[in-house]
Structure formats: structure tokens, C-alpha cells
């Protein structure tokens with residue numbers, strides 16, 4: 001909220017004015033509007049999340065909304081030129097829109113101050129109390145703790161689920177389904193089993209157990225008799241399993257097992273992921289599993305020359321290809337790869353992929369499979385569809401032409417599950433104090449120790465302001481030292497990659513490591529030692545909340561999510577999102593949270609220094625405006 005509603009660099013803070021909670025006449029309405037505005041702006045923001053195209057924000061819209069068709073881009077050069085033009089246009093728009101936004105924000109801020117001067121203090125306190133149920137205090141508002149609650153009966157969600165997944169066989173699993181990988185020794189190649197144990201773990205995670213139990217016996221039986229009916233015997237697989245639950249290994253093991261006895265290299269497995277970062281992660285996992293098997297695992301990336309990749313795939317056909325959807329279509333169109341021998345197709349982060357409509361990739365792929373496969377029977381390719389927030393959009397699932405699908409899911413009332421050991425905290429920021437949000441973030445950072453923290457903001461612009469402001473505040477000794485990095489679309493892809501690597505490998509023993517990011521990093525990124533996720537700006541959908549929070553508490557570890565919620569509007573909005581989410585009822589404490597009031601207090605001294613920090617940011621911005 002902060003970056004759009006209010007530009008700290010332009011603000012005139014009250015001089016030696018006591019911090020009194022205040023409330024405008026229509027606060028709740030205004031808050032609601034602001035949340036809506038935040039959603040709209042977030043959706044308009046074009047961030048380069050996808051490897052192929054600027055991010056398709058449709059993920060974050062309702063799944064039932066019609067999706068826009070982005071431009072089709074077929075070659076690297078065109079992509080590059082369009083990127084450059086977009087960037088120029090964005091730069092111009094940014095500087096123009098800044099001044100307009102600032103004018104309105106500042107005028108609202110000044111109106112608020114005038115109002116505050118006119119009203120008797122008792123009124124101010126009383127009105128805020130209606131909202132936050134707090135006690136009057138001459139200088140500082142003391143908000144009460146927020147409880148994160150599951151209030152929804154889940155009926156509406158149940159209905160959506162049952163319609164979308166009506167024709168699937170449900171296979172439920174639970175947290176107790178853990179066993180040694182060694183128990184699969186009769187069903188896995190010795191080499192593969194050794195690789196799993198050496199590089200990953202001796203024991204399965206539940207989603208791996210249930211998937212291996214259901215696929216390996218059929219896989220081995222069919223491969224032993226005749227490969228012909230393999231895909232039809234197994235049928236398609238849908239998986240809705242929480243973030244960090246080990247889905248990559250769950251689909252990679254059956255693939256490597258099925259292909260490990262192949263004699264000729266042909267493209268038999270295709271893994272489609274939404275971003276370049278995920279290509280790297282999946283490649284890394286599969287390469288470890290396939291060590292010593294002779295399988296050829298390839299990736300295709302936008303920054304490589306399409307022509308060179310084409311030649312490479314013609315000369316040296318991979319067994320497994322990991323690719324983003326747009327790039328896949330490029331290769332299908334120039335005939336680098338064909339689907340003749342394809343046995344397995346994985347969609348990782350499937351709901352996000354299916355919301356990306358560019359180049360009509362999924363229809364194009366299905367057409368290619370239909371026309372090129374030697375085996376023309378239904379179910380001729382095993383489709384494995386994975387997500388922590390699997391789509392409930394019937395139409396999108398229908399487009400995959402699923403055959404005899406099985407849905408692997410936890411038996412919970414709601415659709416999305418948060419990691420079992422995730423602890424959530426809500427921090428309520430009174431509307432009147434929203435200008436201090438960056439300072440409250442710093443207070444929160446100061447309370448975390450030896451922490452690796454991902455801070456989600458809603459836009460690139462917000463990231464570009466928050467990171468330098470935090471750095472200035474730390475330099476002026478407003479808080480303890482934290483190492484603050486920011487990935488944003490003003491950096492080159494290489495620079496962002498370097499920063500993510502720096503963050504991933506950083507050591508937290510001397511200071512907290514903080515990475516400020518947009519939703520560029522909310523999906524799939526696997527950095528196991530992230531301890532805390534801070535939703536500085538609220539997510540705009542329950543799916544987005546699940547994926548952001550899922551960057552911590554991975555692989556059955558502990559982690560914390562902190563949600564900064566400004567005013568009643570954001571709190572109401574958040575409680576709506578929260579209705580879609582299940583938490584592990586067997587783990588205590590699950591979601592209760594006591595707000596530490598000192599996080600949202602500002603002393604007069606701090607107020608003075610904060611003012612200087614904002615001025616410093618403003619002068620830095622005007623000097624380095626072209627950089628910001």
C-alpha cells in the first residue's frame with residue numbers, strides 16, 4: 001500500500017506533532033477501495049516472471065475470468081526489441097505517473113493532518129477504537145493482537161472442488177505416509193535408489209510415498225510385459241500438494257525409472273515449468289537422480305539461440321526436455337522436437353501455466369501430440385499435473401484431454417494447504433500510521449535474529465523505493481544492521497540471478513539477510529533456509545498467499561509468515577483470502593498470534609530521524625532518478 005498511496009520522498013511529516021490515531025469519516029470504505037486499487041495496480045504491473053513473456057498476471061485473477069491473449073513472439077530478436085521498447089515506455093510512464101500519484105497522495109496526507117488538527121483528541125481515539133478496539137493513549141496507538149482464524153465452513157469451496165474434479169478418482173494421503181526409500185528396492189533401479197539416498201534422503205515425503213505406491217507397481221508390471229500399454233495403464237495424475245512438500249522428486253523418480261532402461265535416446269518426457277529459475281531447479285534434481293543412467297536431460301532457455309538449440313536437438317535428441325511453454329511452441333513450430341515417442345508430460349506449477357495463454361501453447365501442444373504420436377489411443381501420454389494450488393477451473397483441465405485421471409490430495413475441507421510448520425502472524429497497522437510502514441518493517445526485522453527473510457511487495461516500483469529507504473534507515477542507525485537486497489525488473493536478468501544466488505548462499509550469523517522482491521519469486525523457488533516471509537503488501541489472491549508463504553517452512557521445516565495489514569480494509573480483504581486455506585490441525589500453535597505492539601509504535605526521536613531518511617531518499621531519487 002505504501003508505495004502507491006504515499007511517496008515517502010515527497011512527504012512533509014508533522015513537526016513535533018504527537019502521533020495520534022486518527023480516522024477519516026469513511027475509513028472502512030476508503031480502505032476497501034485502497035485494497036481494490038492495490039489489486040488492480042498489481043495486476044496491471046508487468047513483471048518479468050515468465051521466462052517466455054512478461055508475466056501473465058491472470059494467475060492472480062479469478063480463474064473464471066476470461067484471459068487476455070498477449071502478443072505472440074516467435075524469435076529472440078523480436079523479443080529483445082520489444083523488451084527494450086517496453087522498458088523505455090515503462091521508464092517514461094513511471095516518471096510521469098510518479099508526480100501525479102505523489103500530488104494526490106500528498107494532498108490526501110495533508111488533508112488528513114488538517115483534519116487531525118481540527119478534531120479534538122478524544123474523538124480521534126474514540127473513532128479508531130471502533131475499528132481496532134484499542135485503548136486511548138496520548139502518544140501512541142496500541143493495536144490489539146490479530147487472530148488469524150479459519151472461519152469458513154468450506155462449503156462453497158467444496159462445491160467448486162467437486163465440480164472441477166468430478167471425474168477424477170481421489171487418492172488421499174496424510175502426513176504419516178513416510179517410509180524408507182529402501183522399501184522400493186524391488187521397484188527402483190539400484191542406481192536410481194542410490195542416487196535418491198545419496199543426494200536427497202533416506203525417507204520419503206508423504207506425497208512421494210503415495211505417488212510411488214500408485215505408479216511404480218503398474219510401471220514395472222507394464223514395462224515387464226509390454227511397453228505398449230504403459231501410459232493407459234497408469235492414466236493421468238493430478239497432484240495438489242503443499243509448497244515444499246517434494247513434488248519435484250515425486251514426479252522425477254517415476255520418470256527416471258521408466259526411462260532408465262531405454263536403449264535409444266528419443267524425447268520421451270517433457271517437463272513444462274513457468275520460469276527460467278524453475279528450469280534450473282528441476283534440471284538439477286533430475287540430473288542428480290539420473291547420474292550413471294546415461295539419460296540425456298536437456299533444457300531450453302530463451303537466452304540461448306533458437307537456431308543453435310534446434311540443431312542440438314536434431315543432432316542429439318534428449319530423453320527428457322525441461323522447457324517453458326513459449327519456448328516449447330517455438331521448437332514445435334520449427335520442428336526441433338516431435339511428440340512421436342512422448343510418454344510423459346509434466347506440468348509443474350500447473351495452474352500458473354494454464355493461465356498463461358500466450359502462443360496458445362497448451363492447444364498447440366495437444367494438437368502436436370494428437371497428430372504426431374504413433375499410438376493414437378486416448379491416454380497415449382501420461383499427463384502429470386502438479387501444483388500447490390491446483391486449478392479448479394474445469395475448462396482448463398478439460399483442455400488437457402485427461403485420461404482416467406487420479407487426483408492425489410490431502411483429505412482437508414479446503415483446497416489449499418499451508419506447510420505444516422508454518423506460523424503466521426498478522427501485524428495490524430492503523431490507517432493513520434500507514435506512512436510509517438517502512439519503519440514498522442524495520443522494527444519487525446530488528447526482532448528477527450539469524451534470519452533469512454523474503455519481503456514481498458506488490459510492484460517493482462515499491463521494491464525500488466523500499467530497498468533504498470531501508471538501507472538509509474539502517475545507515476542512520478534506526479535499526480540493527482541487516483543486509484538488504486532487492487530483485488526487480490530494473491536489474492538485468494543476470495543481475496537478479498546473481499542477487500538471488502547471493503541471498504541463497506548468504507550467511508545469517510552476523511546479520512539478517514533480507515531480499516525484497518515482487519511475486520517474481522513467489523513460485524517454486526527452493527531456498528531451504530528462508531526463515532521468514534513478510535507480506536509487506538498483501539497478496540491479491542489466496543493462491544498467491546500460499547505460494548509466497550511457501551518459500552519458507554519447506555521440506556517439513558519451520559518458518560514464519562508475517563502479514564502487514566493496513567487498516568480495516570486490508571484486514572477484511574485478508575480474511576476473505578484466508579477462507580480458501582487449510583492449516584495443519586495437528587500442529588500447535590497453528591495460527592494464533594499476539595501482536596507485539598512495539599512493532600507499530602513510533603517514538604518522537606524516531607519520527608525525526610525518519611523524516612530525515614525520507615528527505616535523503618528524495619534527494620537520492622532526484623539525483624539517481626534515471627537509475628531508480
Ligand SMILES: Nc1ncnc2c1ncn2[C@@H]1O[C@H](COP(=O)(O)OP(=O)(O)OP(=O)(O)O)[C@@H](O)[C@H]1O
Pocket residue numbers: 200201202203204205208241242243244245246247248249387388523524525526528550554555
Ligand atoms: N524425501 C525428502 N526428504 C528430504 N528432503 C526432500 C525430500 N524430497 C524433497 N526434498 C527437498 O525438499 C525441498 C522442496 O522440494 P520441492 O522443491 O520439490 O517442493 P515442491 O513441492 O515442488 O514446492 P513448490 O510447490 O513450492 O514448488 C527440496 O529442497 C528437496 O530437495
